[in-house]
Amino acid sequence: MTATEHLFLRACRRQPVPRTPIWMMRQAGRYLPAYRAVRAKASFLDLCRTPELAAEVTLQPIDEFGFDAAILFSDILITLPAMGIDVAFPEAGPKIGKPVRSRAEIDALHVPDPTRELPYTLEAIRQIKKGLADRVPLIGFAGAPLTMLTYAVEGGGSKDYAHTKKLLYGAPQDAHALLDKLARTCATFLEAQVEAGADAVQIFDSWGGIVSPGDFREYPLRYAKRVIEMLRASPTFKAKSVPIIYFVNGCAPYLDDYASSGADVLGVDWRVGIDEVRRRVGDGVALQGNLDPGALFAPPAEIRARVADILARAGAVGHIFNLGHGVLPETDPEHVRAMVTAVRELSAQA
Amino acid sequence: MTATEHLFLRACRRQPVPRTPIWMMRQAGRYLPAYRAVRAKASFLDLCRTPELAAEVTLQPIDEFGFDAAILFSDILITLPAMGIDVAFPEAGPKIGKPVRSRAEIDALHVPDPTRELPYTLEAIRQIKKGLADRVPLIGFAGAPLTMLTYAVEGGGSKDYAHTKKLLYGAPQDAHALLDKLARTCATFLEAQVEAGADAVQIFDSWGGIVSPGDFREYPLRYAKRVIEMLRASPTFKAKSVPIIYFVNGCAPYLDDYASSGADVLGVDWRVGIDEVRRRVGDGVALQGNLDPGALFAPPAEIRARVADILARAGAVGHIFNLGHGVLPETDPEHVRAMVTAVRELSAQA
Numbered sequence: 001m002t003a004t005e006h007l008f009l010r011a012c013r014r015q016p017v018p019r020t021p022i023w024m025m026r027q028a029g030r031y032l033p034a035y036r037a038v039r040a041k042a043s044f045l046d047l048c049r050t051p052e053l054a055a056e057v058t059l060q061p062i063d064e065f066g067f068d069a070a071i072l073f074s075d076i077l078i079t080l081p082a083m084g085i086d087v088a089f090p091e092a093g094p095k096i097g098k099p100v101r102s103r104a105e106i107d108a109l110h111v112p113d114p115t116r117e118l119p120y121t122l123e124a125i126r127q128i129k130k131g132l133a134d135r136v137p138l139i140g141f142a143g144a145p146l147t148m149l150t151y152a153v154e155g156g157g158s159k160d161y162a163h164t165k166k167l168l169y170g171a172p173q174d175a176h177a178l179l180d181k182l183a184r185t186c187a188t189f190l191e192a193q194v195e196a197g198a199d200a201v202q203i204f205d206s207w208g209g210i211v212s213p214g215d216f217r218e219y220p221l222r223y224a225k226r227v228i229e230m231l232r233a234s235p236t237f238k239a240k241s242v243p244i245i246y247f248v249n250g251c252a253p254y255l256d257d258y259a260s261s262g263a264d265v266l267g268v269d270w271r272v273g274i275d276e277v278r279r280r281v282g283d284g285v286a287l288q289g290n291l292d293p294g295a296l297f298a299p300p301a302e303i304r305a306r307v308a309d310i311l312a313r314a315g316a317v318g319h320i321f322n323l324g325h326g327v328l329p330e331t332d333p334e335h336v337r338a339m340v341t342a343v344r345e346l347s348a349q350a
Numbered sequence: 351m352t353a354t355e356h357l358f359l360r361a362c363r364r365q366p367v368p369r370t371p372i373w374m375m376r377q378a379g380r381y382l383p384a385y386r387a388v389r390a391k392a393s394f395l396d397l398c399r400t401p402e403l404a405a406e407v408t409l410q411p412i413d414e415f416g417f418d419a420a421i422l423f424s425d426i427l428i429t430l431p432a433m434g435i436d437v438a439f440p441e442a443g444p445k446i447g448k449p450v451r452s453r454a455e456i457d458a459l460h461v462p463d464p465t466r467e468l469p470y471t472l473e474a475i476r477q478i479k480k481g482l483a484d485r486v487p488l489i490g491f492a493g494a495p496l497t498m499l500t501y502a503v504e505g506g507g508s509k510d511y512a513h514t515k516k517l518l519y520g521a522p523q524d525a526h527a528l529l530d531k532l533a534r535t536c537a538t539f540l541e542a543q544v545e546a547g548a549d550a551v552q553i554f555d556s557w558g559g560i561v562s563p564g565d566f567r568e569y570p571l572r573y574a575k576r577v578i579e580m581l582r583a584s585p586t587f588k589a590k591s592v593p594i595i596y597f598v599n600g601c602a603p604y605l606d607d608y609a610s611s612g613a614d615v616l617g618v619d620w621r622v623g624i625d626e627v628r629r630r631v632g633d634g635v636a637l638q639g640n641l642d643p644g645a646l647f648a649p650p651a652e653i654r655a656r657v658a659d660i661l662a663r664a665g666a667v668g669h670i671f672n673l674g675h676g677v678l679p680e681t682d683p684e685h686v687r688a689m690v691t692a693v694r695e696l697s698a699q700a
Contacts, residue, residue, distance in 0.1 A: 162678050165644025212642050213623050252602040253622040272603040273563050294515025328512050
């Protein structure tokens with residue numbers, strides 16, 4: 001089977017598939033005992049920056065569950081230190097010592113050269129590709145500009161995104177200057193990941209869903225589009241016809257605009273019906289999602305019923321099964337297996 | 351002007367109004383210097399539990415900005431200690447010492463008698479009504495069952511609501527037992543607030559937006575409906591024809607079901623277009639919202655443009671202007687004034 005024939009890539013392109021492919025956001029992560037064993041020996045950041053370890057944990061869920069795609073083990077914040085923003089990763093969540101809030105601080109940031117400044121990620125990709133031996137495709141990823149702005153400006157998690165909104169609405173020119181740098185960082189990094197071997201890329205707009213529909217067009221969508229346009233213009237992307245996935249967590253309010261991102265695949269979080277999304281975004285894109293990560297706390301029979309419901313709503317063409325957000329660390333791996341089995345069995349075309 | 355003629359109450363009932371009424375979630379709060387002066391003398395919980403102080407801060411924004419409704423100063427968590435759950439209110443946000451997670455802990459909770467166990471809230475309402483002297487109506491409020499469950503189970507704020515979802519999907523019978531108690535607590539408390547003088551009530555489902563559409567029907571909506579049915583059956587509510595507002599933060603995914611709550615008014619957060627909400631919920635209910643609280647960081651001219659946009663989308667009948675969520679503490683009171691002025695001027699019917 002050549003790379004372009006993989007189920008996952010076929011579904012990204014809305015080609016017919018014998019069954020719906022599945023992967024899972026954060027599939028390499030804390031819910032897996034094998035991951036925790038590796039993590040016990042290295043800090044989170046060391047794990048991201050050590051190609052051998054990043055490759056090892058990336059492959060674990062492929063070996064364990066037979067997911068139809070691997071996703072690079074890394075973190076969307078990995079680009080920030082290279083841009084000039086220090087980040088720490090304590091257990092309570094990432095923390096930025098000196099959040100970026102002034103124009104001078106924005107102007108001081110630089111767009112990293114991935115080959116020179118993020119070499120460990122590219123090397124991890126090369127090692128993962130070797131380890132995969134073309135069993136399944138590899139997804140690279142980066143944080144979308146608005147989401148990266150939010151982290152950089154808030155300095156960590158936030159309930160109300162007050163600093164972000166002060167910047168967006170109180171100093172929009174500064175916001176645009178920062179978003180421009182973040183868009184170039186995102187595009188450059190994804191291009192380098194594809195050159196290193198990634199077969200598809202996902203742009204994570206985890207915090208793209210915190211604004212009104214008009215501001216969605218003005219900020220997250222506009223800069224995601226810019227990233228996607230830069231990627232489409234890249235010879236590397238053209239040559240391999242690399243699928244681009246755009247994922248906005250909390251996409252329900254923006255469905256009339258979501259498809260205009262230009263992505264091949266739109267990520268769908270668990271809050272919205274995937275059939276409603278299909279109705280509103282049209283047939284020109286594939287959809288990826290959308291089981292509630294919390295639904296994996298339910299008994300296996302209930303998980304199976306929920307999988308069946310999503311498969312029926314999504315239809316057989318242009319659907320990649322996934323959770324609507326990252327798997328929760330407290331999840332029982334056997335419940336993950338129940339989900340994978342259900343998707344394989346219930347989506348099989350007669 | 352009798353109480354039933356107030357702009358706010360007329361809009362709740364979808365009666366014609368000479369201009370759109372406005373109030374603001376958390377209008378009595380930290381963005382106001384007068385509030386901070388009172389708060390400097392008392393803890394948050396003391397403020398909630400001292401009728402004179404609660405009444406004083408409730409009236410401040412009415413005097414300062416001429417809002418068209420007052421809302422009781424209190425907190426949705428105020429019922430928890432009376433149910434048997436200890437809550438502290440440090441600056442970082444409410445914290446529950448011993449979260450409720452087992453069936454035994456759920457069974458130990460009791461539905462409070464407001465007259466005996468929440469007397470300070472009812473006395474605050476009587477004092478506020480005196481202070482208002484019928485200038486504007488008073489809104490009472492309580493937390494919706496699912497939102498209260500989430501606080502009780504998580505023990506405070508949460509990123510992923512893992513404990514909530516473990517209960518909902520892993521032990522649904524226990525979840526329903528807890529939701530039943532929380533629904534009775536909510537209804538009993540709101541009924542007592544109306545008996546004490548509240549002219550309308552709002553049910554806050556701040557965390558109602560964390561589930562899939564099917565789970566929205568099964569959990570937050572089902573129990574909000576139950577509260578509303580209990581209130582509709584109450585002679586007090588019938589006699590005064592008291593409007594009921596139901597507010598789900600993050601309502602966009604549930605618009606096909608939202609109107610079936612039975613509320614007179616649906617709260618609309620800022621993420622979704624209020625015109626889309628109107629299209630999807632029909633003409634049988636009033637809508638309240640929906641400026642992004644963060645938009646108050648914009649210059650006054652931009653605030654005015656955003657107000658005009660929302661007024662145009664909402665239409666003149668059955669609209670109560672509000673923010674889409676609570677005003678942020680960092681907000682400049684003069685920007686609040688700019689919003690109020692814009693609503694008054696731009697919504698005036700020729």
